[in-house]
Amino acid sequence: MSSTATALSGGFALPVLFDLGATFAFALSGALAAIKRHYDIVGVLALALVTGLGGGLIRDGLFLDVGPTPLLTNSRYLEAVVLAAVCGVVLGGRIHRFARLIVIVDALGLGAYAAFGVQKSLLAGLAPPAAILVGLVNAVGGGVLRDLLCREEPLLFKPGQFYFLIALAGAVVFLFCTVTLGWSANVSAIATVTLTFVTRMLTIAFNWRTAPV
Amino acid sequence: MSSTATALSGGFALPVLFDLGATFAFALSGALAAIKRHYDIVGVLALALVTGLGGGLIRDGLFLDVGPTPLLTNSRYLEAVVLAAVCGVVLGGRIHRFARLIVIVDALGLGAYAAFGVQKSLLAGLAPPAAILVGLVNAVGGGVLRDLLCREEPLLFKPGQFYFLIALAGAVVFLFCTVTLGWSANVSAIATVTLTFVTRMLTIAFNWRTAPV
Amino acid sequence: MSSTATALSGGFALPVLFDLGATFAFALSGALAAIKRHYDIVGVLALALVTGLGGGLIRDGLFLDVGPTPLLTNSRYLEAVVLAAVCGVVLGGRIHRFARLIVIVDALGLGAYAAFGVQKSLLAGLAPPAAILVGLVNAVGGGVLRDLLCREEPLLFKPGQFYFLIALAGAVVFLFCTVTLGWSANVSAIATVTLTFVTRMLTIAFNWRTAPV
Numbered sequence: 001m002s003s004t005a006t007a008l009s010g011g012f013a014l015p016v017l018f019d020l021g022a023t024f025a026f027a028l029s030g031a032l033a034a035i036k037r038h039y040d041i042v043g044v045l046a047l048a049l050v051t052g053l054g055g056g057l058i059r060d061g062l063f064l065d066v067g068p069t070p071l072l073t074n075s076r077y078l079e080a081v082v083l084a085a086v087c088g089v090v091l092g093g094r095i096h097r098f099a100r101l102i103v104i105v106d107a108l109g110l111g112a113y114a115a116f117g118v119q120k121s122l123l124a125g126l127a128p129p130a131a132i133l134v135g136l137v138n139a140v141g142g143g144v145l146r147d148l149l150c151r152e153e154p155l156l157f158k159p160g161q162f163y164f165l166i167a168l169a170g171a172v173v174f175l176f177c178t179v180t181l182g183w184s185a186n187v188s189a190i191a192t193v194t195l196t197f198v199t200r201m202l203t204i205a206f207n208w209r210t211a212p213v
Numbered sequence: 214m215s216s217t218a219t220a221l222s223g224g225f226a227l228p229v230l231f232d233l234g235a236t237f238a239f240a241l242s243g244a245l246a247a248i249k250r251h252y253d254i255v256g257v258l259a260l261a262l263v264t265g266l267g268g269g270l271i272r273d274g275l276f277l278d279v280g281p282t283p284l285l286t287n288s289r290y291l292e293a294v295v296l297a298a299v300c301g302v303v304l305g306g307r308i309h310r311f312a313r314l315i316v317i318v319d320a321l322g323l324g325a326y327a328a329f330g331v332q333k334s335l336l337a338g339l340a341p342p343a344a345i346l347v348g349l350v351n352a353v354g355g356g357v358l359r360d361l362l363c364r365e366e367p368l369l370f371k372p373g374q375f376y377f378l379i380a381l382a383g384a385v386v387f388l389f390c391t392v393t394l395g396w397s398a399n400v401s402a403i404a405t406v407t408l409t410f411v412t413r414m415l416t417i418a419f420n421w422r423t424a425p426v
Numbered sequence: 427m428s429s430t431a432t433a434l435s436g437g438f439a440l441p442v443l444f445d446l447g448a449t450f451a452f453a454l455s456g457a458l459a460a461i462k463r464h465y466d467i468v469g470v471l472a473l474a475l476v477t478g479l480g481g482g483l484i485r486d487g488l489f490l491d492v493g494p495t496p497l498l499t500n501s502r503y504l505e506a507v508v509l510a511a512v513c514g515v516v517l518g519g520r521i522h523r524f525a526r527l528i529v530i531v532d533a534l535g536l537g538a539y540a541a542f543g544v545q546k547s548l549l550a551g552l553a554p555p556a557a558i559l560v561g562l563v564n565a566v567g568g569g570v571l572r573d574l575l576c577r578e579e580p581l582l583f584k585p586g587q588f589y590f591l592i593a594l595a596g597a598v599v600f601l602f603c604t605v606t607l608g609w610s611a612n613v614s615a616i617a618t619v620t621l622t623f624v625t626r627m628l629t630i631a632f633n634w635r636t637a638p639v
Contacts, residue, residue, distance in 0.1 A: 034370065037370075038371075038372070038425040039370040039371055039372070039425065040370070040371065040372040040373070040423035040424060040425055041378075041423060042370060042377040042378060042423065043370030043371060046357075046370055046377075047370070049346070057275055057276070058275075060278075061274065061275035061276060061278060061487065061488075062274075062275065062483055062484075062487035062488065063483070063487060063494070063495070063498060064494055065278050065486075065487060065491050065492065065494060065495075066278065068276070068277055068278060068337055068338060068339060069276070069278075072276060072334075072339050072340075072343035072346070072347070073338065073339060073340065073343065075340045075342050075343065078342045078343060078346060079342075121498075124494055125494060125499065126494060126498050126499060127498075127499065127501045129501050129504045129505075130498035130499065130501065130504060133475070133498070133504060134498070144472075144575075148361065148574065148575065149357075149361065149370070157460065157463075157465040157466070157468060157469030157472055157473070157575070158464075158465055158466065158469060159464070159465070159466040160466070164468040164472075165468060210466035210467060210468065211466060212464040212465065212466055247583065250583075251584075251585070251638040252583040252584055252585070252638065253583070253584065253585040253586070253636035253637060253638055254636060255583060255590040255591065255636065256583030256584060259570075259583055259590075260583070262559070270488055270489075271488075273491075274487065274488035274489060274491060275487075275488065278491050279491065281489070281490055281491060281550055281551060281552060282489070282491075285489060285547075285552050285553075285556035285559070285560070286551065286552060286553065286556065288553045288555050288556065291555045291556060291559060292555075361574065362570075362574065362583070
């Protein structure tokens with residue numbers, strides 16, 4: 001485990017703008033879900049919060065238990081969520097024009113969150129399989145909580161376009177690059193995000209889908 | 214942050230009877246929701262627990278991560294929940310006679326829980342916006358979990374009488390009184406609870422409502 | 427409290443195969459719920475994880491806050507979950523032949539998880555009533571989360587065969603044996619599991635049921 005930690009001591013940190021962009025994109029998707037359901041401003045804020053920060057809160061609060069999470073101690077995350085809620089309300093019905101942009105930012109965030117969850121877990125001393133689990137939950141947890149609070153059956157579980165599997169691949173690739181190949185965390189993260197982004201775009205373009213079991 | 218902590222060192226603690234009263238009121242509302250749905254004694258106990266302690270558990274377990282929560286280490290909280298479940302079962306169909314009392318205790322608890330969540334967060338080193346979030350979740354989390362477990366769409370998110378917004382106002386007012394005005398935590402809490410209580414009563418009297426976005 | 431801790435210092439640990447067997451049984455029940463709903467492989471894995479590890483994650487992450495949980499640091503738990511998901515998929519429609527086996531393993535796990543949750547809570551310094559609550563959540567939490575994610579009203583809350591009440595009895599019995607009678611943790615656990623197992627089998631055989639309140 002100490003060799004794993006050493007491999008990561010290269011100070012990998014997701015560029016802040018990138019991390020905040022992903023939080024913003026996830027929060028916006030939550031705000032839009034609330035608007036679609038004719039919730040009030042409270043529902044918009046609440047779903048933006050849960051979707052934007054949910055995955056990270058489960059990672060830090062439930063899995064890693066490492067004290068107050070950066071999602072709360074660094075106020076930029078909350079600002080990104082509130083901004084997303086405001087954008088959702090202001091843009092309202094015209095949001096579909098931005099649909100493509102949201103999909104792109106979401107696809108970037110998916111890999112970044114998976115890599116970030118894996119890295120944080122390894123530094124906390126978890127073994128690789130557990131780190132992959134935490135990376136996955138970090139990436140997709142907010143979306144599941146959003147569906148849960150809206151009383152939707154989580155989309156994620158039902159046959160559909162690859163999403164969870166791409167996050168899983170991202171977590172595995174990041175682990176492979178850092179621990180097996182010994183790449184620096186930054187280079188590994190770039191490789192991970194590139195791979196997950198391209199795969200996600202191809203999935204959407206060609207409508208690759210999972211099958212029911 | 215240290216000045217914030219200093220502002221709170223005045224030893225603010227919600228009077229125990231008050232805190233337990235709020236836990237009891239929230240737990241009772243959970244028990245009644247279970248009885249309305251014809252759950253068995255297990256469902257009554259479970260919903261009383263989740264509604265009475267849910268907001269505090271999210272605060273301590275998920276957000277602040279400060280070790281075993283007082284909700285478990287101080288046995289009075291559990292006793293209040295069990296008592297509420299018993300009252301719910303015994304009073305049964307006649308509970309509507311007490312509806313007004315429950316609304317009043319709930320309105321008192323709303324502001325107290327918001328203030329308590331903010332204070333505990335500041336003492337844990339969170340910045341004000343994060344502290345407001347934790348205060349909100351402390352105040353309304355139990356009710357959301359209750360609706361979630363009953364498969365109700367959380368009432369909170371849908372247009373309706375002011376409730377969440379009053380909790381939000383309470384958290385902001387408590388923060389303003391302690392950090393900006395430098396009032397002692399006790400005086401700030403009394404101001405907060407008074408304001409939220411009066412606003413909530415007026416909301417009910419005049420049926421003030423939020424609008425869908 | 428120190429006498430309680432002393433009573434438990436006898437190094438009680440659930441035999442690993444037993445603990446893993448319970449995780450496997452719970453995870454399998456989650457995987458089968460997903461297959462029944464025609465989820466894809468993602469849904470099968472997710473429900474297996476939530477059902478198999480959910481109770482323990484709430485225990486360690488939300489209630490006790492004792493740092494990274496053994497469920498993640500000991501990789502065998504994740505292996506048991508993945509194995510259960512694979513078994514669910516491979517066995518598919520023929521799983522009903524194993525229904526009796528699953529019920530038996532589940533009945534064994536119920537008491538073991540209740541005892542384990544109580545013991546871990548006492549060692550973390552909780553008072554007996556809180557320890558009983560944690561034991562209960564440890565035993566039934568995964569099943570409630572499974573129902574929640576599938577948008578089922580938790581079966582647990584509705585009148586039906588004794589299940590939660592058996593877990594409650596198990597937690598109380600374990601506490602009585604260790605703290606009041608001063609038995610070693612191992613002997614107490616065996617007594618607890620025996621009692622809960624026999625009661626659960628009798629419940630199924632005679633269809634003992636709770637009544638709506």
